[in-house]
Amino acid sequence: MNIRLDNLTVNFDDRFQLDEINWQLDDSQHWVITGANGSGKSALAAILAGAGEHVSGNLEGVPAKVGLVSFEAQAELIERERKKDDADIMDVISEGTPVHEILSEDGRNPELVNQLVTMFKLDTLVDRSFRKLSTGESRKVMLIRALASEPDLLILDEPFDGLDAHTLEMLQQYLATLVETVPMVLVLNRFDEFPDFITHIAYVDHGRLQHQIDRNNSDAYNELYKLLHLKTTDLAVPAADPENDIPRLDPTQPLVRLSSINITYDGHRIIDSLDWTIERNQHWQLSGPNGSGKTGLLSLITGDHPQCYVNDIFVFGFKRGSGESIWQIKQFIGYVSTALQWEYKVGTGLRNVIISGFYDSIGLYTKATDKQKQIADEWLALLGMTDRADTPFNKLSYGDQRLLLIARAMVKHPPLLILDEPCLGLDDMNRQLVLALIEKICAGSETSVLYVNHHPEDQIKGIDNYLALEKK
Missing domain, CATH: 3.40.50.300 (P-loop containing nucleotide triphosphate hydrolases)
Known part of the structure; x- marks a missing residue:
């Protein structure tokens, strides 16, 4: 046969x-x-x-x-x-x-x-x-x-x-x-x-x-x-730690509202008069070619872009330029990018990598509570990594590191999770692992996911809002 x-x-x-x-x-x-x-x-x-x-x-x-x-x-x-x-x-x-x-x-x-x-x-x-x-x-x-x-x-x-x-x-x-x-x-x-x-x-x-x-x-x-x-798996996205609760947001307000946004570099306008609103519990896919302004748009939201204060930006209840600090904004955001993975070169065990997400730190320098350890272990179970809780992070494969960093970003259940090209550098199997985890997060939490990639056709179940940028 x-x-x-x-x-x-x-x-x-x-x-x-x-x-x-x-x-x-x-x-x-x-x-x-x-x-x-x-x-x-x-x-x-x-x-x-x-x-x-x-x-x-x-x-x-x-x-x-x-x-x-x-x-x-x-x-x-x-x-x-x-x-x-x-x-x-x-x-x-x-x-x-x-x-x-x-x-x-x-x-x-x-x-x-x-x-x-x-x-x-x-x-x-x-x-x-x-x-x-x-x-x-x-x-x-x-x-x-x-x-x-x-x-x-x-x-x-x-x-x-x-x-x-x-x-x-x-x-x-x-x-x-x-x-x-x-x-x-x-x-x-x-x-x-x-x-x-x-x-x-x-x-x-x-x-x-x-x-x-x-x-x-x-x-x-x-x-x-x-x-x-x-x-x-029947395992759900683990709950947040009630002792590390993020301040409540006004449910009547969007998470992000960008009005007539412009980004200009050396006299060349990258983004021109863009309006974009991200409502609570919405999931978005942001795509576009290199140079279309994806990263710049993200940095307007996170507060890292120097042109924040010359644009009309409302994030997490704050009108940018009204006296808020960047840390007041970042507490509402979980962020994963290739650059973060390059920076996270520590020998911390996997459990502690996830716990570090409660403190937005690279490595863990604060004694974890029993509840935080429990939540981290629940994330490890979801990822199928329970038996590697004490394995050093820098001993993991590239794909497994990316999964851990997504769990680290999600552990505090931020209102907005930004995944900046999370599949970059991954082979097909690891890419599908990351996409499966994103699907799990979209289906099992109240966190809004902003998934950034090059390919608008590379869709994820649960994400039904799309913004495609074009290179000017």
Whole structure:
């Protein structure tokens, strides 16, 4: 078996589309497809079972006998049974098809069916109507149907969901006995459910196959673990420390209002008569080419630009030039940039890096409270870095440092979090890690996010306001 998907685009009833998939599977490989809910991982597996309308590209080498277990296939079987119920036409009550008939369809090996029925402890249910089974029992029937078909390719979409601990262990052990004879593709959310025999991992996001990883590549595997952890974990953005509360802002006023803003360098106007308002709980993406004024615009907001006082700027309740200090403004802002990362070259442990965000310091020079330590540990759990709480910051990878600095900027829950090109210098995997964390922050806090990048099309779920600057 050698399955090839070459630049394949597949449409699923105009509800979802997989785009430009390039993927190759051979009979010595066993794959897990993973990704967040709605990413397209189940759709990718379904392609191999014949689902979807091929829009463009090629699919070759799929064997004739494919065993499939999925919630969609289960729902189709249940719907088929419902259509058999002709009680509205005939004055009888339909009992539905018994389980043993469901399992004997399509010439399945009867000895193997009986063996699997016993393994799954369904002996007492084979005469019962399929429609009268519980969700977990009907799931077991689906598994037996697929396994007893003796397929050339086995596709299992979340096969362990709804199974008790004993059945789950039994199924994993049985699948391990098929490793030498049947290539498998499993769709799974949880890393801790990946069977030991899995050789490769495919990560799907927004309808695209983003990463293909050999499980033996430990570095790539660990990066993917962190990405999936951020995408799928139930952990929420940790709460702020009530003892380090930022002064309350007037809820009727915007966070930022810039009116007819001009920025000029050496007689050349970079920004000309720009009006921009950032309301509370709004998330913005600011984009534009080099030299379009992105950094200058940010520094007007943070108070670091020398032309602050010749412009009409209202930030966090202050009219610039009315006697406020720069620190009165900065207390309401969390800031992450490549320049900050260059400056943050200390050997402080990861927990203390996050705690330093309470004090806006590089390094920690104040004794942390128990509450601050607790919040920092919650952030480490969210990032999947609990086991590295005392690891020196300067020993981290470039991408992990960026994640820590975003957590540091967010730890005090500032009204405005400014992320100035946070993906600059990151490879694709680390870029997706950072974007996943930003999505988590947008969804789980009252902080307004201002995300700055070069590419307006590089959108983040939760950000629906856009300002694109042009180079003058």
